[in-house]
Amino acid sequence: MTMKIRTAQEAIAGLKDGMTIMVAGFLGTGSPEILMDAILEKGVKHLTVIGNDGGLPRGWYNEYDTPRGIGKLLDAGAVDHIIASHVGVNPLIGKGIIAGTMECTLVPQGSLAEKIRADNFGLGGVLTPTGVGTLAAEGKMQIEIDGKMYLLEKPLHADYSFCRASICDDFGNFLCNKATKNYNYLMAGAADHNIVATERLVKAGELDPDTFQHSGVLVDMIVEGEKPWQI
Template structure:
């Protein structure tokens, strides 16, 4: 079995390029991979498409990326409370694809499962149906929602073993479980690194088959 431990956040995000799509875990301040967010800034990449629940809420989160103007587009559910993003959006400097939260998670899950999309009644008859295919099933209208994929998923875990099996800290899990299935490179910063066998198998939330890089987060 492979050892997926890397030295630090910089090694975890190595290979990220201009124009890549990046999934970033976190819900408000919970489960945000702060070390890798800072490391991406050091890479000097530009024109990123970001998939996340929200667009930052100030501090050491996605607000840093918007402050550095490295994001071209964000696909998210809750851009409110993100002042830096809001200023750029109003100025027309960044693109927003607003997606209902359940739809966002299911689009990511569809991407990870290799599906061509899924049907949902959410958004029918609203602005969310613009540009989307409608499908009628048993007399009811549904929207065809397309899957989401990324080059990188940047996640925050609680514990991982050196093989990449990991768990999360309560609600800090948020969207990370599905994001771990839908990217070419899945990088995770964790609070504790363990040897194989030290994690309770029943407590493993994301198995190692989905994880490419793990590093120990520096103390806050």
């Protein structure tokens, strides 16, 4: 059995300038912070990032607070293009767009989730009623089914996916507590290389297998050392 356990730097050894990555999390909650830190340490630039939002900016809770989640990548200027549903919380994106240093593609949140799932699960796309007649429909195929109009949302693919588990076994089966699930069960498996950073690592069989909610066959590498969120 291939060992999947890596250090953060080992796990992202193949990550290069200009690649596309998926980062799980909702305003930072459920994002793998140690993988964000590793990307900054490695100094990779010009990334296209697929995520729900821009994470949290520097100083969200207090003036000494670091950015969280994708906010770290934005703060470091490592993002050329962000594909997200909501970027209002992190002012660096708006500034980047105005300055012409960053591109932003907005996707309705439910469609973003389905586009990632479609890629993970081998679908050519899904038809959604969301966004019909809006700016979100621009450039997308529209299909009428039984008298109702739908947008065709195509899959989103990435070179790497970065996810965060509360508990992961050494095969990669994992679970996320409470509202940290968000994109973790969708992105793990949707990229060429899928990395899970976990708070707690256990041996396969150590816990009731039914505890886990996402299959280890969708996980390529596991990194230990995620810390609980600090306010």
